[in-house]
Amino acid sequence: xxxxxxxxxxxxxxxxxxxxxxxxxxxxxxxxxxxxxxxxxxxxxxxxxxxxxxxxxxxxxxxxxxxxxxxxxxxxxxxxxxxxxxxxxxxxxxxxxxxxxxxxxxxxxxxxxxxxxxxxxxxxxxxxxxxxxxxxxxxxxxxxxxxxxxxxxxxxxxxxxxxxxxxxxxxxxxxxxxxxxxxxxxxxxxxxxxxxxxxxxxxxxxxxxxxxxxxxxxxxxxxxxxxxxxxxxxxxxxxxx
Numbered sequence: 430x431x432x433x434x435x436x437x438x439x440x441x442x443x444x445x446x447x448x449x450x451x452x453x454x455x456x457x458x459x460x461x462x463x464x465x466x467x468x469x470x471x472x473x474x475x476x477x478x479x480x481x482x483x484x485x486x487x488x489x490x491x492x493x494x495x496x497x498x499x500x501x502x503x504x505x506x507x508x509x510x511x512x513x514x515x516x517x518x519x520x521x522x523x524x525x526x527x528x529x530x531x532x533x534x535x536x537x538x539x540x541x542x543x544x545x546x547x548x549x550x551x552x553x554x555x556x557x558x559x560x561x562x563x564x565x566x567x568x569x570x571x572x573x574x575x576x577x578x579x580x581x582x583x584x585x586x587x588x589x590x591x592x593x594x595x596x597x598x599x600x601x602x603x604x605x606x607x608x609x610x611x612x613x614x615x616x617x618x619x620x621x622x623x624x625x626x627x628x629x630x631x632x633x634x635x636x637x638x639x640x641x642x643x644x645x646x647x648x649x650x651x652x653x654x655x656x657x658x659x660x661x662x663x664x665x666x667x668x669x670x
Contacts, residue, residue, distance in 0.1 A: 486500070512580070512582075513579075513581055513650075515579045515580075515581075516580050516629060517647040518544060519540075519541055519544055519546070519629070520646075520655065521643045521644070521650060522643060530631075533631070538553065541554055548577065548578045550574075550575065550577035550578065553625055553627060554626075554628075554629060555628050555629075557618070557620060557629075557630055557631065558631040559632050561615070561633070563615065563616045564616070564617050564657065565617075565620060566596065566600060566618075566619055567619075567620050567630060567657055568593055568619060568622070569587070569593065569622040569623070570593050570597060571593075571623065572588070573587060574623055574624055574627055575587065575622065575627065576622075576628075580652060580656070581652075584652070597619050600617045607653065608659075609659060609660060629655055630654065630656060630657040632659075632660060633660070635660075638663055645664075649661055649664055
């Protein structure tokens with residue numbers, strides 16, 4: 430029987446049904462549970478947030494409100510096409526091509542567009558370069574303004590009130606929490622992204638990478654290094670780049 434379109438929305442029932450659907454998909458069978466006693470890492474209990482997300486996704490798909498292939502395509506876009514990989518290629522290009530680096534620092538929008546990375550949330554870009562005497566880091570003190578075309582979606586901590594407030598007051602302490610120690614003789618500059626302007630940090634190129642290709646260089650560039658809460662480390666000796 431078709432549902433009555435005029436029937437009021439039952440939020441409690443919606444969540445209860447969604448939770449039941451998710452539980453059925455995530456709770457292991459008795460046989461699986463016995464096996465997992467020997468290897469707990471293979472059956473980690475999802476977080477409450479992950480369960481809620483999965484529950485809503487399952488129910489929306491069942492009701493035909495979300496098309497799973499379309500959802501998968503969207504996730505793939507942000508993971509592989511609109512994400513830190515794009516920014517990493519920009520950084521690697523700048524490290525390898527001095528002329529491009531100059532264009533990037535002079536007119537970031539135009540230089541980034543050369544790489545094909547344009548779009549919403551990335552219209553007004555400025556690139557700031559780390560050096561032995563200056564370390565840059567980026568924050569959005571008002572909300573979570575972030576350069577999506579080059580870095581993808583902002584991490585949870587970037588949007589947190591703690592990061593947004595503390596990084597402008599005591600950036601060195603925040604950096605220490607990320608495992609980054611900045612010497613006292615190095616200046617730390619904090620840049621506040623807004624709807625009108627977004628920043629990308631050009632990290633220092635690590636020593637010992639002079640013979641690496643752009644592709645190999647891009648592989649060692651991290652998202653955090655392009656926000657300024659991390660540094661690019663040279664590849665592990667003997668590891669495949």
